[in-house]
Amino acid sequence: MKSVLFCLLGIALVGTAVAQVVSLGKGCSDADAEKCNLEFLTFGFSSKLPDTASKLADYCKKRTKALQCALNFTDKCLLGLYRGTAFTAINTMREENERRCNSTHEEHAAFLQHSKCLNKAGDSIHKCIVNFKKEFYTTAIKAERKNRIRYGCCDYTKMFHCREKNLRDKCGDAQAILFARNAGEHILGNALKIFCGGFTTESKYCKALPKLPRLPANTKIPKSVLVLLKTFATL
Numbered sequence: 001m002k003s004v005l006f007c008l009l010g011i012a013l014v015g016t017a018v019a020q021v022v023s024l025g026k027g028c029s030d031a032d033a034e035k036c037n038l039e040f041l042t043f044g045f046s047s048k049l050p051d052t053a054s055k056l057a058d059y060c061k062k063r064t065k066a067l068q069c070a071l072n073f074t075d076k077c078l079l080g081l082y083r084g085t086a087f088t089a090i091n092t093m094r095e096e097n098e099r100r101c102n103s104t105h106e107e108h109a110a111f112l113q114h115s116k117c118l119n120k121a122g123d124s125i126h127k128c129i130v131n132f133k134k135e136f137y138t139t140a141i142k143a144e145r146k147n148r149i150r151y152g153c154c155d156y157t158k159m160f161h162c163r164e165k166n167l168r169d170k171c172g173d174a175q176a177i178l179f180a181r182n183a184g185e186h187i188l189g190n191a192l193k194i195f196c197g198g199f200t201t202e203s204k205y206c207k208a209l210p211k212l213p214r215l216p217a218n219t220k221i222p223k224s225v226l227v228l229l230k231t232f233a234t235l
Helices: 004-015 030-036 053-077 081-101 106-120 122-142 145-171 174-183 185-191 204-208 225-234
Strands: none
Touching: 030 053, 030 225, 053 081, 053 106, 053 225, 081 106, 081 225, 106 122, 106 145, 106 174, 122 145, 122 225, 145 174, 145 204
């Protein structure tokens, strides 16, 4: 997962300037992806990771089902450049899931060893991600296309720094934090510089961007990162 979400987000960012980067096949809808309930971002759907073998076993069953659903959706529904990257992302996640769910694999033991510490930051990181999804969706809906990459980079790096700070402050275990980073999407922080340049959350460039109008109070924010990125790239 080290570069998977980087590729997905990169294509979404570039997609703001390229037509038909992603579209859906006949008979498909965003709701189909939402039903898969696939969590791309750690603590994206909840504030706790499984911290016992039995909890991890239950988690693995649900995640295996969600991954297969997402693969089926990608195969049936996604068109354009995003399709191949989504396949790569989900298959990489499936491989990671298989390692963690194999009780004889070292990643299984490492996950259980570090999850208790990571869970100390779970509530705060979950809030970071909920806020990110709302802000990123606002960018997709409200930002002018020519400025969407800038806003999107500011949104993502804000979430990344929020996660980093809470891992340091509330977990603090260097080995657990390293496990979280090596496990996946956390590595995006540096990789996004390729697309984002100086547009990071604390930069003068992000601070200078005008505030976007708020979404209506009853707006339903997509849970699925696939749907969020597709919306960002295509509207």
